Amino acid sequence: MFSWPLNKKDTTSIQLTDLNRHQDIGANCLLLKMGPFTVVVDAGLHPKKTGHKSTPDFSKIDDFSVDYICITHCHLDHIGSLPILARTQPQAKIILTSPSKEILPRMLNNSHSVMLRQREELGINEYPLYTRTEIEYLEQRYFPLLFQKPHVFEKNGEKLEITLYSAGHILGACGFLFKYKHRSLFVTGDVLFRNQKTLKGASFPKIKVDTLVMETTRGLTETADATADDEMRRLVDVINHTLDRGGSCLIPVFALGRMQEILFILHEARRNKKLKNAPIFCSGLGVSLIEVFDEVSRKTGLVNFHKKILQDLNAKPLPKETYEGGTLPDKPSIYVVSSGMVIENTPSYMVAAALLGSKQNSICFVGYCDPETPGGKLLVCEHNEPFFFETIPTEIHARAAIERFELSGHANREELLQLVYDMDPRTVVLYHGDEEAREWVFDELVDQHPNLQVINPTPGDPVAL
Ligand SMILES: [Zn+2]
Ligand SMILES: [Zn+2]
Structure with missing residues (x-):
């Protein structure tokens, strides 16, 4: 160059x-x-x-x-x-x-x-x-x-x-x-x-x-016509539809920043009675970072996030044994877990492998994915196309709904x-x-x-x- x-x-x-x-x-x-x-x-x-x-x-x-x-x-x-x-x-x-x-x-x-x-x-x-x-x-x-x-x-x-x-x-x-x-x-x-x-x-x-x-x-x-507010509403709609049909929803996020932003959106929607009730699981790192967010929020106002949001949502860290053993809860749930690009062996990778095969479920991307990462590949994966989770290893036909939201x-x-x-x-x-x-x-x-x-x-x- x-x-x-x-x-x-x-x-x-x-x-x-x-x-x-x-x-x-x-x-x-x-x-x-x-x-x-x-x-x-x-x-x-x-x-x-x-x-x-x-x-x-x-x-x-x-x-x-x-x-x-x-x-x-x-x-x-x-x-x-x-x-x-x-x-x-x-x-x-x-x-x-x-x-x-x-x-x-x-x-x-x-x-x-x-x-x-x-x-x-x-x-x-x-x-x-x-x-x-x-x-x-x-x-x-x-x-x-x-x-x-x-x-x-x-x-x-x-x-x-x-x-x-x-x-x-x-x-x-x-x-x-x-x-x-x-x-x-x-x-x-x-x-x-x-x-x-x-x-x-x-x-x-x-x-x-x-x-x-x-x-x-x-x-x-290309910059989308939809505003961030439109996209947040659409995200909540997709989650509700997924829960309605008995499915679970994965939102792959970076533990730092994106996870707290998504939790805030879910919290606001639930407070306004726009989001249906379902258990919410988060990544451990994102949960531990919430301590910092809470403190900075109280002391400086530089960020707007209190740990009460986590309590109100009753959001829980997703235990490692849960996703590693491939035994996700039967109950329709919302997973706000890292990594954002569904990198191999991360919680979002394991949850994606568990959810991808069923058409009741949804995977909602809310941030940038490098095209060569599993997240980037999932985004261009056709319906019913086999998708290989290399490090598990397992091949799964992509039947879950895969959605992208412009909330970069x-x-x-x-x-x-x-x-x-x-x-x-x-x-x-x-x-x-x-x-x-x-x-x-x-x-x-x-x-x-x-x-x-x-x-x-x-x-x-x-x-x-
Ligand atoms: Zn960054
Ligand atoms: Zn960067």
Whole structure:
């Protein structure tokens, strides 16, 4: 893929290297060099890869060279490799929001447990990639910043200003504005502009920047006519119809953010007597995160979710023995369980295997699924087509209703194009999107802005900005 050559003459030039090994939504990690400052934005783990291949290419970062590791938010594709990076960069401060500080260890400890299990089950000997002690050790290095409060860092007599802006998406998510000398660079992280039930939409700076580094998750998704409210009503209708015909309903979700949003929607519907009574089961990690949501909600109002919602709904964690033994309750139930992309061996994968074969049941997708994941494949699976659950292993004819709802946690593509108009950058760098999604955004931007430099970086190759 084309990338612009380095301009060695401009001493204030900023150098960016995308350390995700593939042009996709994987192990997010950006290396930024601004004068004497070395900054890494995110250190993710690829959801579809295993072992060392699932980490960013940290070989491009010299040991002891990073000043700041900036965390946009706590989904694993952004933080899953943080302890590995932190190990070779013991001097680096970890800049993040206060909610992320609380969420981060829970996500990493859960990931650690999953790796221990995969070591056993799949024989991946390099797992776990880090220890619990390394996760604990991160805590001493957190440097939380408030939204919209610039902080100036100094090194060798030079200054770097860093400001965090709310990115919507999930609790604690932020975009980063970097100002070095006369240069400014904004990294969106994962962004959602619309308000969710539990969280306000992004509030990005109303300024012009030199460089905009922009996520492109929904570059290939046509924006639906239906509003989020329409889709929430339709979701409740589908659940009610499923329960009416004696079936159960699976809603695969990310444990962080999406699960709480869906529970809020179900709670509101039940309070308004719009949702029929049925047992609700959730993933353990999502339930444990609700403690953080509850506390942040009470103390700061940054999120709108109280644990009373869980009690009101009488939602229970889904015991592992239940889905692993393939003995789901007979009673029609609602499963709001992770993973969102129905990744192998996760609760949603096992529940999908149990529900897919019967036409009474429904599987409701409410977020992005990579086309190569089981979730992505289920979405394009024809009715009655055999579907192979590779790691169980079992083949099941797809008789359940499979529905998709436009309730994505990411900005739609028109909003991304609008952001480029609003920030009016000289250069846009595309990231966090599949190849075709990036291509769509690339072509649109080149079309709409003849003087704009648009870069789709080749993984591992530095570009000068
Ligand atoms: Zn995310
Ligand atoms: Zn992401």
